[in-house]
Amino acid sequence: MYDQHIPEVPPAGPPGGTGHEPTTVERGSFCTARCSCGWSGPARRSRDRARTDADDHRAATA
Incomplete structure (x- = not known):
């Protein structure tokens, strides 16, 4: 079984924004x-x- 390579950096947020966009990543x-x-x-x-x-x-940063 092979693991899918997942980058260690979080996804980029909206341009010029400081919003929080949490996601889940499987490894x-x-x-x-x-x-x-x-x-x-x-x-x-x-x-x-x-x-x-x-x-x-998301709720804590709203």
Whole structure:
């Protein structure tokens, strides 16, 4: 089985903006929430928990 290469940098945010756009990234059997601001949550085996981490980050920065 081959792992898909995923860049270690968060996705770029909107041009000229400071908005937060958290997403989830899978690496092997783990899923991590990451944001365009540079924030990164812990690696989780549960995708639902990683999505919750992303939602919590979005709510905390709103």
